[in-house]
Amino acid sequence: MLPEDKEKKTINVKDNILEKAIEVFSKHGYEGTSTRMISEAAKVNISALHYYWGDKWNLYQASLIRVNKRIHKMHLKIGEKIRFCSIEEKIDIAVKDMTDFFLDNPEGSSLILEVLHVNQNSKNEIDDEVKKSIYKNLSEVFNILYSETEPSKERMFEAFAITYLFYNLIKGKAYFQQVLSITDEEYKNYINNVIKKRFACILNEGN
Amino acid sequence: MLPEDKEKKTINVKDNILEKAIEVFSKHGYEGTSTRMISEAAKVNISALHYYWGDKWNLYQASLIRVNKRIHKMHLKIGEKIRFCSIEEKIDIAVKDMTDFFLDNPEGSSLILEVLHVNQNSKNEIDDEVKKSIYKNLSEVFNILYSETEPSKERMFEAFAITYLFYNLIKGKAYFQQVLSITDEEYKNYINNVIKKRFACILNEGN
Structure with missing residues (x-):
């Protein structure tokens, strides 16, 4: 993979997690949402989610x-x-x-x-x-x-x-x-x- | 205990559960609330809660x-x-x-x-x-x-x-x-x- 392709993929993965987070938060509310629910919706490993976005609170703020x-x-x-x-x-x-x-x-x-x-x-x-x-x-x-x-x-x-x-x-x-x-x-x-x-x-x- | 006292106690217990349910639901939302949280707040056994109020949905509607x-x-x-x-x-x-x-x-x-x-x-x-x-x-x-x-x-x-x-x-x-x-x-x-x-x-x- 070329370096720029890798960067692009990173952005896509990160972005996709955020988009799914918006969906899940808006459906289940902050308290009703777990990072696991988001990682499942985004089809990524939960550790990837935490790597890109930190904790649930960070991801929530990014969604806002x-x-x-x-x-x-x-x-x-x-x-x-x-x-x-x-x-x-x-x-x-x-x-x-x-x-x-x-x-x-x-x-x-x-x-x-x-x-x-x-x-x-x-x-x-x-x-x-x-x-x-x-x-x-x-x-x-x-x-x-x-x-x-x-x-x-x-x-x-x-x-x-x-x-x-x-x-x-x-x-x-x-x-x-x-x-x-x-x-x-x-x-x-x-x-x-x-x-x-x-x-x-x-x-x-x-x- | 006199029969009317027992009835009164029943009403008090039932009523108290409902009051606590209103508090917990309003604080944590429907999805963020469990019947266990309500039974703990009302200091009653969870089976008492279900006996008086049925499931979470019933209790939520009664709260409304x-x-x-x-x-x-x-x-x-x-x-x-x-x-x-x-x-x-x-x-x-x-x-x-x-x-x-x-x-x-x-x-x-x-x-x-x-x-x-x-x-x-x-x-x-x-x-x-x-x-x-x-x-x-x-x-x-x-x-x-x-x-x-x-x-x-x-x-x-x-x-x-x-x-x-x-x-x-x-x-x-x-x-x-x-x-x-x-x-x-x-x-x-x-x-x-x-x-x-x-x-x-x-x-x-x-x-």
């Missing part, structure tokens, strides 16, 4: 960073798309695209919702890098929609509120649909409406 | 019903208190009292948030009685605040959205405070404001 990077990319893409739109159009398009993104990537919502649970129970503290990536994602929504570069704490709290609402509506899809007996399409419309209204409310407060 | 009953009682109390107030006062007082209640009973929020997770993974289906008690709690908020006795599905979706937002803000208290570096008092005010605004928005849409 990866998921937040995806959200960040999605934000950038939306930001480009709506750059020259009116604020009403901005909210319209952004919420539609964000809903589609989160519905397509439900593991992101599950994983980030879990942080609340983990943070409550764990003796480990969430890493500063993770916190920063979450904070950045939240503040950039204000940047994209309202051109606010340094939102106040109150605005950031609003961002948390909307974002976690989003995650709940995604994670709770099956459950809420069951209780309300509505179709996929209706549910998607409800999410769009409720989140759009929320952003519109914030807009009015900002003025 | 108990927690929802508490929320229902809180709603009734608030309903009485604000009965003759203006709608603005109603929202003001109700949100303040609800925030206090949920901050004082964080295990309720954790447990109900967990339903989304459990429902996604479990082969068991949430019991109709549990669903009904959740649905009833949500619709009675509309009844108390806006005198709507049969809210539409869209309104019910709004109720879900606000309620789950509430639960997240309670469960995420330590985490959000850390990230935003704000005090307990500030955090409470933020919750009050964000939820009040949400109810006020719904009011305007209803008209």
Whole structure:
């Protein structure tokens, strides 16, 4: 094997473990997940998992960073798309695209919702890098929609509120649909409406 | 022991197991909890736990019903208190009292948030009685605040959205405070404001 091929393989193995970790954590939660479950899902030896990623806590934090990077990319893409739109159009398009993104990537919502649970129970503290990536994602929504570069704490709290609402509506899809007996399409419309209204409310407060 | 004393003791043991179950489930989640953990917390033999409550799933559902009953009682109390107030006062007082209640009973929020997770993974289906008690709690908020006795599905979706937002803000208290570096008092005010605004928005849409 050529040296660059070996390096590539290493990256692939390491990356594959992380991807499977995201899946398993989002399905079973931090406490319900063992490194063995992840190594089995990734079809690698458990010692390889520990070699590349250290302990469960490290792998969990790496999963959070990866998921937040995806959200960040999605934000950038939306930001480009709506750059020259009116604020009403901005909210319209952004919420539609964000809903589609989160519905397509439900593991992101599950994983980030879990942080609340983990943070409550764990003796480990969430890493500063993770916190920063979450904070950045939240503040950039204000940047994209309202051109606010340094939102106040109150605005950031609003961002948390909307974002976690989003995650709940995604994670709770099956459950809420069951209780309300509505179709996929209706549910998607409800999410769009409720989140759009929320952003519109914030807009009015900002003025 | 007199027969009525024995009956009383039975109720106490059974009840105590349920109370401990609520604590353990809310701390470790459904998957992270074993009946052994609950029997240890309740200081009873595991066979006693199974005798009174059957399996983990049954005990989990009973915990949900108990927690929802508490929320229902809180709603009734608030309903009485604000009965003759203006709608603005109603929202003001109700949100303040609800925030206090949920901050004082964080295990309720954790447990109900967990339903989304459990429902996604479990082969068991949430019991109709549990669903009904959740649905009833949500619709009675509309009844108390806006005198709507049969809210539409869209309104019910709004109720879900606000309620789950509430639960997240309670469960995420330590985490959000850390990230935003704000005090307990500030955090409470933020919750009050964000939820009040949400109810006020719904009011305007209803008209």
